[in-house]
Amino acid sequence: MKHLRLLASINAGWLRQNDRFLPYTSNSILEAMTSPLPAPSLNGEKQTLAMNYKVIETISKKFEIKAGYRHYDYNNNTHVLSLYYGAADCSIALARASARSLLDWLDANGSSDRRQHQD
Secondary structure, three states: OOEEEEEEEEEEEEEEEOOEOOOOOOOHHHHOOOOOOOOOEOOEEEEEEEEEEEEEEEEEOOEEEEEEEEEEEEEEOOOOOOOOOOHHHHHHHHHHHHHHHHHHHHHHOOOHHHHHHHO
């Protein structure tokens, strides 16, 4: 009652991404201060390959021998792009956060000048 079985599965995948990049900033005033994007889109390309093989030999009803092999391959053919964040956007956000922190600190430490100007 010997049986030999071979099981195989091969799965290939192709991934692409080519959507246009958004600009560094949506603020038209700050847009002139930013550098141009290095490319209009990522033009990303990846391939995957997964292979599974299994050999099963049945010697008797209660005994079988199994052997398997698994392989996974991942190729990322996307070129590396250097993107820089908009320093002006970051500076404005930091300035607002710093001003808010300073005002909170003045309130917590009993600054009488700040209270007089608020009234």
